[in-house]
Amino acid sequence: MKGIPYIVSAPSGAGKSTLCNMAVDFFSDLRHSISYTTRPPRQGEINGVEYHFIDGPAFERMAKTGEFLEYAGVHGKRYGTSGKDLEMLLAAGKSAMLDIDVQGAASIKKTLSNAVYIFILPPSLEVCEQRLIKRGKDNPEDIKRRVAAAREEINNASGYDYIIINDDLVAAFEKLKAIIIAESSKRERMAEKVNKAFGINVK
Numbered sequence: 318m319k320g321i322p323y324i325v326s327a328p329s330g331a332g333k334s335t336l337c338n339m340a341v342d343f344f345s346d347l348r349h350s351i352s353y354t355t356r357p358p359r360q361g362e363i364n365g366v367e368y369h370f371i372d373g374p375a376f377e378r379m380a381k382t383g384e385f386l387e388y389a390g391v392h393g394k395r396y397g398t399s400g401k402d403l404e405m406l407l408a409a410g411k412s413a414m415l416d417i418d419v420q421g422a423a424s425i426k427k428t429l430s431n432a433v434y435i436f437i438l439p440p441s442l443e444v445c446e447q448r449l450i451k452r453g454k455d456n457p458e459d460i461k462r463r464v465a466a467a468r469e470e471i472n473n474a475s476g477y478d479y480i481i482i483n484d485d486l487v488a489a490f491e492k493l494k495a496i497i498i499a500e501s502s503k504r505e506r507m508a509e510k511v512n513k514a515f516g517i518n519v520k
């Protein structure tokens with residue numbers, strides 16, 4: 318049985334990391350896909366947990382040797398998803414949360430046929446900015462750059478299967494859970510298990 322890749326995008330500050338962490342804590346067969354980035358760690362971030370933090374030349378080498386399923390420049394830094402890491406997770410039957418930007422999501426669509434695309438929105442751009450300020454982990458210039466990029470990112474929401482507005486966190490998480498439960502219960506994803514259990518041939 319292969320796991321399901323969930324592609325989750327959002328403007329910075331919408332609450333994507335918070336919701337993805339809640340989902341990974343809640344579902345025992347769900348894991349984070351850990352990306353590679355040239356961004357320096359924020360206070361409290363640990364190499365190999367939130368990201369694999371690497372320098373520009375190391376990122377370039379990985380890009381050149383085709384190790385990335387997708388990669389993109391976001392807010393002045395580079396981010397990429399390792400194809401091998403993701404394949405290993407999915408082959409082990411684990412589903413994966415891929416927290417990636419809209420460019421990465423668009424390019425992954427060409428290669429990952431069974432992925433589920435989820436877009437998380439803040440109730441407004443003003444709230445988004447306030448959350449980034451309150452989070453207190455990005456410098457003011459970085460926050461300005463992230464808020465400026467938000468409108469353009471939201472404009473790309475049409476390629477996604479689901480939109481969650483993260484106003485009340487508990488309500489937003491209920492929606493994310495509902496999506497994950499419904500997607501994993503789809504007939505085509507259940508067919509192999511059902512066929513094995515009942516000796517039948519549901520497609």
Ligand code: ADP
Nearest residue numbers: 329330331332333334335448452483484485486
């Ligand atoms: P992202 O990963 O999308 O950049 P985070 O998950 O880091 O965003 O959330 C940004 C900040 O907003 C964090 O401090 C987080 O605790 C807070 N936050 C997330 N969701 C909500 C919510 N529904 N209401 C209020 N604050 C929230």
Ligand code: 5GP
Nearest residue numbers: 352353388389391396397398416417418421
């Ligand atoms: P942050 O610096 O706030 O952790 O992430 C900045 C942006 O980079 C977010 O929009 C996040 O989704 C995106 N991002 C994180 N990892 C990847 C990745 O592997 N690929 C792409 N394309 N974007 C990523």
